[in-house]
Amino acid sequence: MELHQLQMLRELGELGSVKAVAETMSVTPSAVSQQISLLQRQVDTPLTRRDGRNLVLTDAGRVLADAGADVINAMATAKAAIGAYQHERHGTVSVSGFHSAGQALFAPLVRRLDELRRESGMREIPVADDRVRPGVAGGPGLAGAAVGVPRVRLSDEDVAQHDFPALTARYDLVLAHRMDHSPAWPESRVRVIPLAHEPLDIALAVDHPLAAKAELSPQDVVDYPWVASRSGYSPADVLAAIGAVASRPVNVVHRINDYSTAAALVSTGDVIGLLPRHTASPALNPGVTLRPLTGISTRRRIDLLVRPENLKRASVMLVAEALQQVMADLTASRPLPG
Template sequence: MELHQLQMLRELGELGSVKAVAETLSVTPSAVSQQLSLLQRGVDTPLTRKEGRNLVLTEAGAVLAEAGAGVLDAMAHARAAIGAYQHDPTGAVTISGFHSAGQALFAPLVRALGEMARADGGTGTPRVLLSDEDVAQHDFPALAARYDLVLAHRMDHSPPWPTPQVQVLPLAHEPLDVALAADHPLAALDALSPADVVDQPWVTSRAGYSPDDVLAAIAAVASRPVTVVHRINDYSTVAALVSTGEVIGLLPRYTSSTSLAPAGAPAVVLRPLTGISTKRRIDILARPESLKRTSVVLVAQALQRVMADLTG
């Protein structure tokens, strides 16, 4: 049984003729007759009978038409509910972010949404539910099954995100810079090459993350291995270790700004790395159906504004 077939059966009971049903539903009489015949094939009791030149419902047809009316009413309520859900600007939006994105964007996002709420009298703004997910680059798309919006990063040379599995909203194109203690000898240079840094002791991320990809490129360009002392994914910890002057590291130019002056430690400075590609793309990933919700779109737009302010 199909909904449109039940609707035609119901209308036949109400209107009394195939022609009237066709006019009401803006279809041809033959289309009505065809759909009623298909409905009849799934039922072993006659649903209609001829009465003069008209087709009318049998008692069984009237019973099914009444039950069908209930189904149609339930579906109408379901469509209205999903419509209200999709168009509700105050709906909850779940967001996951990798660590540096969360540190840089989550608090400004909450403040931006608060300002939106105050501007419209406290109504009409989404509520965000934030989580951090530190995963390897290829694992970000799968998070879109659990979150409405996923803040993800990948290096320029990495495979693109799998569309149409996820839709991609670009946020930033961010370089990874060499992080040095402010009093490190290399900090006197405006920019650094792989040859300048390859022989330094390093703190970098675990394999599968952006800093380790860049460090591998440094070794390849310099044609010799690097010495990795520490493998740390958290950028605040990386910055604290770099500030000791014992190691150097790689930090993203925009999203690590909150990590560059560890409490009670000398400042950490960033220097661009020349000769290799160090840029990563920061994107919002979302399932296509998530972006049909007004609240999700509003939050995605707010994230884009926050990132634009951060990159300046």
């Protein structure tokens, strides 16, 4: 078995189509099909099956793909042991972020990396093993190594919560969010670096009658018209909980995922909404104020998802550390609304 064949099988399981694998690995779809066919000839059990027009993994294919991921991680460990990854000086790190995270974090991240670049040309930079520990000061398993400051390639990927792990096939670091009650990330496939535990607050026009209150209950807000996200995204989950607690449905007038547009509509006074306390800051305008919601859980977890082998790369870990610092600065600058 060749390593690149196992990699293609792994990506097929993550991405769900030969075309997506080809785009991610910068090869042709026929090359992907050919390599998976060669891999299939080496085992007696079917590794893939047809599901409509797509080629998906069988249970045996998933087992082999998971084993292949372990091999890839082991190879990354071996490279790190001889310094091939740890001493890289000017790598490029790809980062994807959902929309509100991108608006709030991408520009400060670039500025943070520029600051590091302007410092002395060489400094001690943390280099990680694959043990992930939360926190800015310690961060993911650290050891000293002198490297340069990498460049970043940034993309916005606004997907439903369950689709974030698959993005690690395309990006070195994936900014992801999930509500507290939603399923945990699949830590057998990805490593998780926590960034924030962020409340979603009620967004109101500054002259709205509810703005006079310091905090709001589901009963306070359930009868007003709303702007909310589409199903599968954090605000929609909280809205469902509001309706359940208040024992009557919420009237959603507008379904909009972009927080800037939602905030603009809220500022008119015609609707109320839900906005994240910290990452929505670039979307807010002087006509909008936030109030905490009591009685239900409104917090979402913002995490970095990364494949285990990428934790061996000093450039990736430097960017992850910078994102931790940027998020810490953002949350410290936005206290409880009121």
